[in-house]
Amino acid sequence: MKAKCDNCGKTFSASELVPLEQTPNLSERVDPDGEIPVGECPDCGALVYAQASPAPRSWNELGRARRAHNDNYRAFGIRR
Numbered sequence: 001m002k003a004k005c006d007n008c009g010k011t012f013s014a015s016e017l018v019p020l021e022q023t024p025n026l027s028e029r030v031d032p033d034g035e036i037p038v039g040e041c042p043d044c045g046a047l048v049y050a051q052a053s054p055a056p057r058s059w060n061e062l063g064r065a066r067r068a069h070n071d072n073y074r075a076f077g078i079r080r
Contacts, residue, residue, distance in 0.1 A: 001071075003038045007046030014038070017048055 002011050017039030020026060029047060030037065037047035 001068075002051050003048045004051050005041040005044065005046055005048050006037075008041060008044045010041065010043060011051070012039075012041070012048060016042060018042055023047075 002013060003017065004011050018041070019039055020037065023029075023037075023040045035049055038050050039048045040046070041048050
């Protein structure tokens with residue numbers, strides 16, 4: 001899974017990001033109803049968000065996309 005920096009626009013994998021647990025002032029940097037970031041950019045320090053996948057074209061693709069989405073969140077250590 002790839003994640004994109006909200007500031008510099010660079011793309012990273014989970015292992016390249018600064019974990020949320022190490023992100024200072026996280027509660028002040030995230031909107032209450034906003035998207036949850038997956039980490040912090042190692043280059044500029046901005047929050048990084050998961051990139052959206054293209055919409056599935058069939059029910060089989062939808063099932064694969066849902067499983068991949070759940071696997072992506074697990075890769076970043078996020079529990080839903």
